Amino acid sequence: MQRVISFLLTLLLLAALTACGGAPAPGSAGPSQPQEPPPQEASPEPESPPEPEPYAIWDPTVMPEGGMRDGVAYVPYEGVVEHLFFHPVVAYPELAFDGDLKSDGIDDWMVTAGEYLKILQSIYEKGYVLVDIADCWSQQTGEDGQPRMVKNTLYLPEGKKPLILSYDDTNYYQYMLDNGFTYKLILGEDGKVASWGLDPQGNEVVSRDLDAIPILDRFVEEHPDFSPFGAKGCLSLTGYEGILGYRTQTDRENWSEEREANRQKEIEAVKPIVAELKRTGWTFGSHTWGHISLNTRSYETVTADMQRWFDEVGTLVGETPVLFYPFGGRLDGDDVRQTGPAFQWMQAHGFRIFCSVGIESWSKCKEDVSAVICDRLHPDGTTLRSSKSLDRYMKFYDAREIIDLEARPRREVGWLA
Numbered sequence: 001m002q003r004v005i006s007f008l009l010t011l012l013l014l015a016a017l018t019a020c021g022g023a024p025a026p027g028s029a030g031p032s033q034p035q036e037p038p039p040q041e042a043s044p045e046p047e048s049p050p051e052p053e054p055y056a057i058w059d060p061t062v063m064p065e066g067g068m069r070d071g072v073a074y075v076p077y078e079g080v081v082e083h084l085f086f087h088p089v090v091a092y093p094e095l096a097f098d099g100d101l102k103s104d105g106i107d108d109w110m111v112t113a114g115e116y117l118k119i120l121q122s123i124y125e126k127g128y129v130l131v132d133i134a135d136c137w138s139q140q141t142g143e144d145g146q147p148r149m150v151k152n153t154l155y156l157p158e159g160k161k162p163l164i165l166s167y168d169d170t171n172y173y174q175y176m177l178d179n180g181f182t183y184k185l186i187l188g189e190d191g192k193v194a195s196w197g198l199d200p201q202g203n204e205v206v207s208r209d210l211d212a213i214p215i216l217d218r219f220v221e222e223h224p225d226f227s228p229f230g231a232k233g234c235l236s237l238t239g240y241e242g243i244l245g246y247r248t249q250t251d252r253e254n255w256s257e258e259r260e261a262n263r264q265k266e267i268e269a270v271k272p273i274v275a276e277l278k279r280t281g282w283t284f285g286s287h288t289w290g291h292i293s294l295n296t297r298s299y300e301t302v303t304a305d306m307q308r309w310f311d312e313v314g315t316l317v318g319e320t321p322v323l324f325y326p327f328g329g330r331l332d333g334d335d336v337r338q339t340g341p342a343f344q345w346m347q348a349h350g351f352r353i354f355c356s357v358g359i360e361s362w363s364k365c366k367e368d369v370s371a372v373i374c375d376r377l378h379p380d381g382t383t384l385r386s387s388k389s390l391d392r393y394m395k396f397y398d399a400r401e402i403i404d405l406e407a408r409p410r411r412e413v414g415w416l417a
């Protein structure tokens with residue numbers, strides 16, 4: 001049907017062009033002379049975008065009718081919701097770990113695409129299923145008439161455990177482009193989210209195997225029971241180098257009409273990517289505009305930075321209740337009873353879930369304000385190498401089977417010592 005419409009549109013467009021006569025070519029006799037129609041050139045028929053495959057999203061806080069869906073029994077779950085977070089994954093280890101100044105940082109805070117896929121396989125086999133972070137708590141009115149966050153009962157396929165995934169700094173920063181990461185997300189010819197980038201030889205590569213986001217999409221396509229509600233992960237975005245590989249940011253110095261025009265082009269280009277991600281179970285959170293430490297910066301700096309995030313990123317991804325602390329720096333300065341002015345400002349601007357980083361998937365609903373604070377675990381080089389983390393992460397995977405010591409720099413491995 002879409003092809004027929006596109007063919008009709010082409011016909012209409014041709015008719016319109018013929019009716020207008022088009023602009024006279026330079027040196028032609030001008031519009032007063034009747035013109036011969038130009039010889040028909042064999043142009044390929046424009047490809048219509050493929051019809052997207054339907055994608056179902058379910059609410060895990062609602063028990064399916066009769067306790068069953070698709071022949072699977074659902075049961076209530078009240079326990080811990082585990083939460084793992086990743087950074088962008090390394091597509092080309094030979095570029096990431098080439099011994100330059102960035103090598104050790106990438107080794108510390110990232111995993112390779114191969115390690116990431118092995119982690120997904122392991123957490124899937126251990127019975128975890130994906131849930132969206134925003135479905136794990138909701139706001140209710142307390143006995144004092146004040147709104148408070150409460151932990152939700154989740155209705156999960158029997159025997160399964162819930163898992164939140166989040167992905168920090170999915171902005172495709174400039175420094176990553178030279179260091180073995182993909183450059184941006186695009187929509188492939190099949191309409192699905194893919195990555196675009198350059199391989200070490202400089203060839204353009206469109207792939208669904210080199211970037212954490214399409215890798216998870218593919219994994220869920222192949223193992224739909226890993227995501228019974230359609231949830232994927234929450235993308236934690238800064239704004240200072242744009243989002244998802246598109247340079248949608250402003251620059252207070254050196255701004256020009258040309259740069260603004262380019263920015264507008266990037267904004268238009270990223271919109272369909274955001275829409276497709278949302279349609280297929282991805283959600284978005286804030287990581288501040290400038291990746292600033294929320295535990296040390298002044299109220300004025302924090303609120304001005306966040307206003308810029310709302311202006312430049314919130315306008316593209318929509319409202320979000322989730323704030324991911326850069327560097328794990330807590331707004332309350334590590335005191336759960338503290339709800340300072342910057343925390344209050346964030347809460348008043350819609351944030352309800354405040355995520356740091358820690359050694360377990362801890363969470364607490366605050367008593368003085370409607371907000372939940374929580375920690376996430378971090379599969380990366382530091383934890384893959386550490387003997388302490390080996391046990392801590394065993395419920396998800398055995399780091400000894402995940403870490404790619406061939407690809408990574410020769411650095412200490414705690415559990416080998």
Ligand SMILES: [Zn+2]
Nearest residue numbers: 168169326327
């Ligand atoms: Zn970050």
